[in-house]
Each structure stands twice: as C-alpha cells, then as structure tokens.
Amino acid sequence: MLNRLTHNLDKSNKTLAPNRVTPISTKNLSYKTNGQTLLTNLNIEIPTATKTIIMGANGAGKSLLLRILHGLIPPSNGSISWNGVPINPAIQAVQAMVFQRPVLLRRSAIKNIAFVLKHLQKSERLGKAESILEAAKLSHIANTPARLLSGGEQQRLAIARAMANEPKILFLDEPTASLDPASTQIIEKMIETAFNSGTKVILITHDIGQARRLADDIIFLNQGRLCEATPADSFFKKPKSAAAQAYLKGELFLVDPVENHEISPKI
Amino acid sequence: MNDSESILTIATHLILSGDQDLLEIILLSLQVSLSATVIGCIIGLPLGAALAVIKFPGRSFVTSLLNTFMGLPPVVVGLIIYLMLSRQGPLGTFGLLYTPQAMIIAQTCLIAPLIAALSRQVTADLFSEYKELFSSLRLNVWQQIGTLIFEGRYSLTTSALAGFGRAIAEVGAVMIVGGNIDHVTRVMTTTIALETSKGNLALALALGLILIMLAFTVNALVSIISSSARKRAYA
Numbered sequence: 001m002l003n004r005l006t007h008n009l010d011k012s013n014k015t016l017a018p019n020r021v022t023p024i025s026t027k028n029l030s031y032k033t034n035g036q037t038l039l040t041n042l043n044i045e046i047p048t049a050t051k052t053i054i055m056g057a058n059g060a061g062k063s064l065l066l067r068i069l070h071g072l073i074p075p076s077n078g079s080i081s082w083n084g085v086p087i088n089p090a091i092q093a094v095q096a097m098v099f100q101r102p103v104l105l106r107r108s109a110i111k112n113i114a115f116v117l118k119h120l121q122k123s124e125r126l127g128k129a130e131s132i133l134e135a136a137k138l139s140h141i142a143n144t145p146a147r148l149l150s151g152g153e154q155q156r157l158a159i160a161r162a163m164a165n166e167p168k169i170l171f172l173d174e175p176t177a178s179l180d181p182a183s184t185q186i187i188e189k190m191i192e193t194a195f196n197s198g199t200k201v202i203l204i205t206h207d208i209g210q211a212r213r214l215a216d217d218i219i220f221l222n223q224g225r226l227c228e229a230t231p232a233d234s235f236f237k238k239p240k241s242a243a244a245q246a247y248l249k250g251e252l253f254l255v256d257p258v259e260n261h262e263i264s265p266k267i
Numbered sequence: 268m269n270d271s272e273s274i275l276t277i278a279t280h281l282i283l284s285g286d287q288d289l290l291e292i293i294l295l296s297l298q299v300s301l302s303a304t305v306i307g308c309i310i311g312l313p314l315g316a317a318l319a320v321i322k323f324p325g326r327s328f329v330t331s332l333l334n335t336f337m338g339l340p341p342v343v344v345g346l347i348i349y350l351m352l353s354r355q356g357p358l359g360t361f362g363l364l365y366t367p368q369a370m371i372i373a374q375t376c377l378i379a380p381l382i383a384a385l386s387r388q389v390t391a392d393l394f395s396e397y398k399e400l401f402s403s404l405r406l407n408v409w410q411q412i413g414t415l416i417f418e419g420r421y422s423l424t425t426s427a428l429a430g431f432g433r434a435i436a437e438v439g440a441v442m443i444v445g446g447n448i449d450h451v452t453r454v455m456t457t458t459i460a461l462e463t464s465k466g467n468l469a470l471a472l473a474l475g476l477i478l479i480m481l482a483f484t485v486n487a488l489v490s491i492i493s494s495s496a497r498k499r500a501y502a
Contacts, residue, residue, distance in 0.1 A: 067399075070403065071402075072399055072402045072403060089405065092405060093405055095403075096403065097399075097403040099399060099400070103396065103397060103399065103400040105397075105414075105418060106418050106500070106501045107501065115414075116404060145499050145500040145501055146500075147500035147501075148499070148500045
C-alpha cells in the first residue's frame with residue numbers, strides 16, 4: 001500500500017527557502033524485536049516543504065518511526081530514501097533531532113551549542129554559539145550550567161543546539177510534552193522559525209491543539225500500522241480511518257487497561 | 268601508654284622538624300604514586316569508556332576480567348614485573364629493576380584495571396543517557412569516548428583517587444621491584460615495614476600518620492571539587 005501525501009503546498013511554498021531537501025519515502029518499512037512486530041510495512045512519502053506531524057496513541061510506534069527515519073535505529077525490513085537515494089551518512093549529517101527529554105551536556109548553555117559546531121575553528125565556536133543563543137533569545141542563560149535551566153529553557157536550548165548547524169530536516173519527539181503553555185508557545189515559535197528558515201520539520205505530538213496549529217500534513221499510526229498520511233485539514237475535518245476518528249474523539253486505546261485485550265477500532 | 272605517647276611525640280617532632288630523610292621518602296612516594304596514577308588514568312579512563320561504548324563479542328568477559336584484575340594481589344604483580352624486568356626477563360635490557368621506574372610500572376599495573384573498571388561504570392551510566400544524542404550528532408567512537416570522559420570528569424576524579432589510594436598504600440609490589448634501597452627506591456610503605464621490623468616504631472608511625480594525612484587531604488580535595496561540581500550541576 002503506497003500512501004502519498006499529494007496535497008497542495010501553496011501555503012508552505014510561500015515561506016520556502018531555496019535549500020529544501022527532496023521527499024522522504026519509506027518502502028515496506030518494518031521493525032521487529034523479541035518476536036513482536038512494532039512497525040508493519042510502512043509505505044509513506046513525506047513532502048519536504050511542510051511541517052509533518054506524526055500522531056497516534058501511546059505504543060503506536062511514533063517514536064520508533066522517528067528514530068528509524070533519523071537513522072538512530074536500523075529497520076528490520078524495508079528502506080528509507082531521500083528523493084530516491086537510500087539513506088546514507090551524508091544525508092544523515094544534515095538532520096538533527098530534539099528528544100522529549102532534552103539531553104544536555106554537563107556544561108554551560110553556550111558550551112552545549114559550541115559542542116556541535118565542530119566544523120568551525122575552536123576560536124570561532126563560542127562567537128557563533130553566542131549568536132545562536134541570541135537568535136533563540138537565550139543570551140541571558142549563556143553561562144548557566146545547562147542542567148540548572150528550567151524545563152522550558154532546556155528544551156529551547158536543545159532546539160537551538162539542534163538548529164545550530166542549520167539542518168535540512170529537524171525531528172522532534174514530543175518537544176513540549178511536559179511544558180507549560182507559555183513554554184509550549186515559545187517552542188512552537190522556534191519550530192515555525194526553523195521551518196521558515198528552510199528546515200523540514202517532522203514532529204510527534206499528542207497535543208491535538210498543537211497539531212492543528214503546526215501541522216501541514218499528518219501521519220497517523222495505530223499499532224505500528226499506517227492509518228493515514230494526509231493533509232492536516234482533511235485529517236482534522238474528516239479522518240478516514242476509524243482509529244483516527246476514535247483518537248480525535250479521545251476514545252482510542254491500544255489495550256484495555258483492565259481486561260488487557262485490544263479494543264482499538266480496526267483500520 | 269607512656270611508650271605510645273612518646274612514640275607519638277617523636278613522630279610529630281619528625282614531621283614538624285622537616286627531617287631530610289623523611290622528606291626524601293615522602294617525595295619519592297608521591298612521585299612514584301602520582302606518576303602511576305597519571306599513567307593509570309591515561310590507560311584506564313579511555314579503556315573503561317571504550318568498554319562502555321564499543322560492542323564486541325566477549326565484552327562481558329573482558330569486563331569480568333577487568334573486575335577480577337581490580338583485586339590483583341600486589342606481591343603477585345610485583346613478582347611478574349620482577350621476572351619481566353630482571354636481567355633474564357624480556358625487558359631486562361632496559362635495566363629498570365630496583366629503580367623508581369620499575370615501581371611506577373608495578374603500581375600502574377595494579378591500579379590501571381581499577382581505574383578502568385570504575386571508568387567503565389561511570390561512562391556506561393552516562394552513555395545510556397547520551398547514546399541517542401551521540402548517534403544523532405554522528406559522533407565517531409573516539410569522539411564519544413572523549414566526550415564521555417569529559418562529561419564524567421568529576422566522577423572520574425574519584426576513580427583516579429581510588430587508584431592513587433591503592434598505589435600510595437601498596438607495599439608488596441614496590442618492595443619486590445624496588446628493593447627498598449635507601450635514597451633510591453625507599454618509599455613510605457616500604458620504610459614503615461622496614462622500620463617496624465627494626466623496632467623503630469617512631470619513624471614508622473610518623474610515616475603512617477603522613478600517609479593518613481595525605482589520604483585525607485586528597486579525599487577532602489576531591490570531595491570539595493565534586494560537591495562544587497554537583498552544586499553547579501556539572502557532576
């Protein structure tokens with residue numbers, strides 16, 4: 001089954017920078033571990049000029065898919081390609097990822113940024129890091145140990161660090177999962193800024209409001225299977241699969257916590 | 268009781284008077300043990316971090332071996348180094364037997380596995396936290412090892428301290444390979460053993476007190492560094 005996201009990208013094209021990368025596609029992508037199939041034959045084409053949101057209930061395989069797309073975990077079967085070219089280190093080098101819990105080094109905020117600027121001379125790194133922090137409105141915490149920052153500031157720093165090398169694709173795994181509305185808003189602005197500067201955004205969220213605000217297109221997974229890969233408007237207005245309909249109504253559970261049997265609507 | 272008090276008085280006097288022989292012994296002890304600690308760290312820290320990062324068949328066997336080596340009997344190590352450095356041994360041509368260098372080699376062999384095992388523990392914990400970030404940043408193995416050692420620098424100081432503690436307190440190996448030669452290879456522990464056997468308890472006790480003070484000072488320093496690092500969330 002080949003699901004294509006073929007919607008009109010006029011809106012996004014208005015803000016496109018010239019260095020857009022080409023589409024990401026997966027072919028029969030599966031992941032199995034310990035006899036369990038966690039992702040089953042995913043065939044997805046993800047356009048590059050959009051903000052793609054991956055949604056689904058807990059355990060649907062969203063984070064796993066994101067990690068496989070980013071090259072952190074090799075798939076058991078199938079392939080990933082970027083405009084027809086199989087994923088390779090050169091392609092992976094232009095990607096960055098932000099994790100749900102910001103993973104920061106045990107050093108100051110500015111040195112966390114400088115750490116990823118390995119391509120620059122040592123003397124240039126701190127200056128560049130300073131300008132990145134300034135752009136992210138984080139100059140005031142430049143010399144603060146990163147692990148002493150608030151949750152929101154840590155995540156902003158993690159995004160600033162991920163964007164330091166101007167990646168062509170930015171993966172974000174529930175970046176606002178445990179943040180307050182104000183921090184969430186700031187981070188959403190950072191994501192918009194990253195997107196407007198020419199970075200493809202692929203983000204996981206459980207926050208339907210956030211998905212509505214950010215998404216150009218949606219990939220919806222249920223139990224490791226692809227239910228929908230569709231423009232955001234049509235997903236929210238008229239989800240095709242029963243699982244997506246139930247999820248949007250807040251009714252989708254993977255497993256009944258009491259009876260421990262599957263109660264999810266079939267795709 | 269009076270004997271004990273007089274021994275303590277003599278010991279204190281020896282320490283405070285700045286006795287040249289005593290000073291020489293202390294300096295040689297520090298020189299040998301600090302050198303062994305530095306070399307032990309150069310070998311042990313990356314080795315431990317490499318074991319935490321690199322997956323290879325037999326990794327758990329190597330880890331078990333390393334843990335076993337933590338408890339190597341010093342006299343056995345001394346004997347093996349002695350056999351290697353003696354004139355008939357494979358390293359006999361270097362003429363290192365009964366020199367401070369031989370003592371450094373012996374102490375390094377004793378503490379490198381200890382430092383490596385502790386380093387593996389610290390860096391393995393850190394690696395589980397940073398693994399995905401490192402993969403995402405496409406760091407190679409050497410960059411990962413270097414970063415883990417830097418990130419664990421405060422915890423690893425404790426590993427180095429443990430190595431130093433074992434080295435400075437060690438007597439069996441340095442006695443065998445150093446020979447306890449006056450003004451050449453005589454260190455605190457070998458002097459304590461010698462003076463005790465001669466019944467010169469004052470000097471032995473003075474050296475014992477200095478050993479304890481050294482251990483305390485190093486511990487206090489590390490504790491201050493670690494606590495300051497923890498307060499600044501760097502540990």
